[in-house]
Amino acid sequence: MKRFDFVDVTLRDAHQCLWSTRMTTAMMTPILSEIDRAGYSVINILGGAVFDVCVRYLHENPWDRVKLLCERLATPCDALTRGQSLYTFELFPDDVVALNAQLLARLGVKVFTVYDALNDNRNLESSVEAGREAGMQINGWMTYTLSPVHTDAYYVERTRELLALGVDYLCIKDPTGLLTPERGATLFPAVVKASGGVPVQLHSHCQSGLAPKVYETAIRSGFSAGYTASEPLANGASLPATEEINAIARKLGFQTSLDEDSLREISGYFRWLCLREEKPCGKVAQYDPALYEHQIPGGMISNLHYQLETMKLGHRLPEILEEIARVRKDLGYPIVVSPFAQYLVTQATINVVQGERYKTIPDEIRKYARGYYGKVAAPLSEEFLDRLNLRSSELVTGRPGEHIEPGLPRLRRELGPGASDGDLLLAAFYDKALLEPLKRPKPEYRFKTSPLHELVAWLGARRDIEHARIRFGGTDMTFSA
């Protein structure tokens, strides 16, 4: 019988999409043993936003979280980086990229996932080399988007590049849920055919409401695994529900290793967590054709509208959305993900407000056009190039990481010989002041829980309740303040 495997994203992308990445380690630990038992082939625990939010907003040391999750989970843990940019959007030198891979492997990460937002796979070279040397399996992602140049042949070409890097897994990542079953029907078999037997996986979001059908197409096309989330944290901007894709796979005659009792316990816990933490659960999105025009995710449009309102420009939103589509073409069809989504939005806003296109071009967009971050997917438009007025000496043609001076010697000098690899890397990514709160003592983590335990803890934390009695089955509990 054919198999289909599942990679869990509940602890990473699911709360990144639905809770602005605000799931703390303490919220994860009580349910870890159940997630471990559920039958996932891999559990994704780290990505750029998780790392950054840990530091900036949760004041948790991300290395401590990685270590703890890897220790507690027998299922292989997966960490995702943005290639040469690691957890941010800046490019880092090769020595910093290599040290990051070594540290992740030492903390217990088994699968090392890498991607580049421009699909310039030269930006993955140093990560892949260091990750493999450190003993991790390598999972190479290619990012899906819609444009005249992002054809099936384009993705077959990317597949060949990833295979040449020697990846152990391939994955199509669809960050804004633009894939349709129709496109999957041609794209998926083409990539599977080019994969030469290397397992191919699908990572698609649910903004269009079509993702479960797209996963069905992937299963039929011979994909080996799909990324999914526990049902309360699935759908909407998140990924599809494990429960739903599991049912689809089984109906198609595929064997899966998921345990439905475990999945029920996990989804019960996360449904409760949404309520307790007053965070939203994922809702199934209605099909929205507008998504395919400007491709700007809903969350970003509401944010843009808010920013425009503060500049008293809210009424020009429709014009700016139209201009975004034109700017994207001029810029050679960048994929509408961070940081390029921000580039498109800002350049379009400047063009509309100034009433003259590309009169002002932000420095970052100039860098992008110079090839500083990597190869651009399609030629830049004549109009944009005229306004850029680049000198040939400004163009970057080599691998972006080649042009960056090593970073570790300076960091070692600054932090002294006693600095750990984790501290060196954090110092490479962040200002000192941001790292200060990470030194605070960690909370006591609970590694198991039950609905009764949660109820008692919740009632106990409420100052307004002075007396409570709970009876069910043979249990009778009374608390008084």
Add this chain to the structure above:
Amino acid sequence: MAERNLTYEDLVQIVELIRTTSQFSEFRLKVGDIEVSLKRANGAARPAVPLQGNTDVEPATPSSPRRKSEVSVSENLHAVRSPMVGSFYRSPLPGEPPFVEIGQAVEPDTVLCIIEVMKLMNSIEAGVRGTVREIFVANGTAVDAGEVLMAIEPRA
């Protein structure tokens, strides 16, 4: 029915009911074999203590740019204006020396300052050869589109 465990579905239902009845001082619930009774302290309900330390610190929302009186620049000086609504920065990075000081000679492509628009940086060049005579805006302040940032005395 034998001994049973409370399920997460039960828990979610119970807590939703308790939350929606917070204005009452007594709460009694019996569903099947589950019974919950609560007495609340008199007077207004005090806020609950969050179970997990909520360390969320949201970034400050950008304040809308202040309306400023238009600066007048005498006719023999070249006014350098902000292309967009944004934030004005005199140096490339916090703590680094400013791009230019008053009295400094500049070329047309000398960068004078940065205007940050929606988190992207726009380098503003002098546009003329000359000498910086005035800097009208303080570092880090919000500027309007067209607002005069600096004045340059052109030189042939």
